[in-house]
Amino acid sequence: MIVSQLKEIKSQLPTNVTLVAVSKTKPESAILEAYEAGQRIFGENKVQEMVTKWENLPKDISWHLIGHLQTNKVKYMAPFVSLVHGVDSLKLLKEINKEALKNNRIIDCLLQLKIAEETTKFGLSEAQVQELLHSDNFKELKNIRIKGLMGMASFTPNKNQIQQEFENLKNYFDALKTTPNLPKNVTIETLSMGMSSDYSIAINSGSNMIRVGSSIFGQRNYN
Numbered sequence: 001m002i003v004s005q006l007k008e009i010k011s012q013l014p015t016n017v018t019l020v021a022v023s024k025t026k027p028e029s030a031i032l033e034a035y036e037a038g039q040r041i042f043g044e045n046k047v048q049e050m051v052t053k054w055e056n057l058p059k060d061i062s063w064h065l066i067g068h069l070q071t072n073k074v075k076y077m078a079p080f081v082s083l084v085h086g087v088d089s090l091k092l093l094k095e096i097n098k099e100a101l102k103n104n105r106i107i108d109c110l111l112q113l114k115i116a117e118e119t120t121k122f123g124l125s126e127a128q129v130q131e132l133l134h135s136d137n138f139k140e141l142k143n144i145r146i147k148g149l150m151g152m153a154s155f156t157p158n159k160n161q162i163q164q165e166f167e168n169l170k171n172y173f174d175a176l177k178t179t180p181n182l183p184k185n186v187t188i189e190t191l192s193m194g195m196s197s198d199y200s201i202a203i204n205s206g207s208n209m210i211r212v213g214s215s216i217f218g219q220r221n222y223n
């Protein structure tokens with residue numbers, strides 16, 4: 001099942017779109033099945049779970065942390081994480097920078113924008129992103145790199161609304177990308193938007209990285 005679902009999704013993807021297989025709550029055996037079929041990028045939302053899987057699974061897997069991240073957990077993943085999707089504060093960036101430095105690494109991050117209506121979703125406003133990128137503190141962070149933006153649309157059956165939210169994020173992404181004199185640690189390339197229920201809309205709206213879990217691995221019992 002996993003392999004056929006994965007192949008089905010991959011066959012629909014434009015070549016510029018990267019698939020993050022979201023394996024949170026799923027066993028290592030499920031990840032290995034996808035791995036054997038060629039998948040190398042996996043997304044997790046709990047640091048401890050990601051660390052355990054990283055320890056036990058092949059070392060050429062790229063691990064993406066996709067959920068909300070607490071500063072006290074950063075140190076555990078700093079040795080290996082390849083992209084942190086949900087960064088929403090300078091405080092968190094400072095912590096990632098500190099732990100990246102200890103590990104002699106540069107850690108790639110995406111800033112999370114709040115595009116949904118729901119108050120439960122995390123993320124920065126456009127004004128907060130501008131403020132963050134232009135603060136003096138930010139320029140000092142030599143061990144992180146902002147590679148782009150991430151967003152989650154509202155949980156709604158209204159496809160027009162989802163499309164509108166994704167298009168808003170894409171427009172902001174394009175504007176940011178072409179902003180002159182961005183700090184050296186900013187390279188806007190990646191736009192992470194779209195999950196199982198809405199990745200087609202996201203791709204049509206300009207996403208180049210989708211995070212798909214249940215459509216590959218099946219429904220989760222929790223989370």
Ligand SMILES: *Cc1c(COP(=O)(O)O)cnc(C)c1O
Nearest residue numbers: 022045066195196211212213214
């Ligand atoms: C769980 C999760 C996903 C994947 O969700 P599915 O609906 O299973 O595809 C994507 N992004 C984030 C941030 C998640 O927490």
